[in-house]
Amino acid sequence: MNITQILFWLLSVMALFGALMVVVSKNPVYSVLWLIMTFFAISGHYILLNAQFLAIVNIIVYAGAIMVLFLFVIMLMNLNKETEPQRNRWLKVAGALAGGCLLLVLVAALYKSEMQGQSAEVNTGSIGLIKNLGKELFSTYVVPFEISSILFISAMVGAVMIGKKE
Amino acid sequence: MPINYYIFLSIALFCIGIAGVLTRRNAIIIFMCVELMLNAVNLLLVAFSKMHHLNAAAAGNSTAGTDGQLFVFFIMVVAAAEVSVGLAIIVMMYRNIHSVDVNFLNRLKH
Numbered sequence: 418m419n420i421t422q423i424l425f426w427l428l429s430v431m432a433l434f435g436a437l438m439v440v441v442s443k444n445p446v447y448s449v450l451w452l453i454m455t456f457f458a459i460s461g462h463y464i465l466l467n468a469q470f471l472a473i474v475n476i477i478v479y480a481g482a483i484m485v486l487f488l489f490v491i492m493l494m495n496l497n498k499e500t501e502p503q504r505n506r507w508l509k510v511a512g513a514l515a516g517g518c519l520l521l522v523l524v525a526a527l528y529k530s531e532m533q534g535q536s537a538e539v540n541t542g543s544i545g546l547i548k549n550l551g552k553e554l555f556s557t558y559v560v561p562f563e564i565s566s567i568l569f570i571s572a573m574v575g576a577v578m579i580g581k582k583e
Numbered sequence: 584m585p586i587n588y589y590i591f592l593s594i595a596l597f598c599i600g601i602a603g604v605l606t607r608r609n610a611i612i613i614f615m616c617v618e619l620m621l622n623a624v625n626l627l628l629v630a631f632s633k634m635h636h637l638n639a640a641a642a643g644n645s646t647a648g649t650d651g652q653l654f655v656f657f658i659m660v661v662a663a664a665e666v667s668v669g670l671a672i673i674v675m676m677y678r679n680i681h682s683v684d685v686n687f688l689n690r691l692k693h
Contacts, residue, residue: 425584429592436596436619440603445611452615455596459622465584466633471655475625478659483618483666490670491611494677502608502684509606516602523594527587535586537630538637544648545633553649554656565660572664576671582678 421539424465432458444498445491449484456480466537468545589630596623610673610683614666621662625655 435455442448456479463472504512543549554562596619603616632651639647673683680687 421584425588429588432592433595433599436599439612439615439619440599440606445609448612448615452619455619456622459626462626463629466629468629468633468652471625471629471652474656474659475622478663479618479622483663486666486670487611487615490674493674494683496609496611496683502682502686504606504608512605513602515605516598519601520594520598523598524591527590527594532586532590535634536637537584537586537589537633539584539633542633542636542640542648544636544646545629545652549646549649550652550656553646554653558653558657561657565657568661568664572667576667579668579671579675 421465424461425539428458428461428465431455432462443501445496445501446488449488449491452487453480453484456484463545465539466545467540467542470545470547470550586630586634589627593623593627593630596620596626608684608686610676610685611670613685614669614673618662618666621658625658628652628655628658 432455435451435458438451439448439455442451456475460472460475460480463469463475600616600620600623603619604613607613607616628651632648632655635651636648676688677683
């Protein structure tokens, strides 16, 4: 077992544990913090796959901007353990069972797929570096890139319009 | 690293997200679980892009697989826009009914 495999399992356990704690935490602030840990673990996976640009974007956009937005909204509403609405127990069991069934079906369907012999390249390969992605982004994908800026400005205008007091 | 591991890790994260959406009543937590599902898909896309790169590099194509990583980039862009609008809607809902409980959002039923 070399260092790459050890890191893979460590990051996987971190991501899964963080995701589970997001769902079971009673306090919404703790949920946000666990989700940030999950995002860091996923960024670690990206670095392991040598997708460095996406790892940094994931940390800056998700763990930085989006989670701060979530935390800000939660603290603005003063949500805590006491105000947290709870479903009744049977609905919780049914929800967990439904998720587990989907997991079972997907794993059973993909267990003996044709992907078995394939492997993802770790540590090497240069497609995830910012040089190659930037070249592709500003040549082939330049129109979607510009359209996404229009999407952003419309989202900004929409958020302000919705959040405005009448 | 075998691609199977990445597939199963992503499936597990996705299913935890689904279980969270089904079991929680707080609208913000449901929204966070949707983000978790998006991230599971992103991870799988990156892993598949690296798998494709490994297969295509043997055939001499050295830039194969950049498309997958750019899709992930665009997914992140759209997710950021989606979160800003979604949280604005949740804040407005809190202002109107003074709660983030999704069970109060059944006005259409009555």
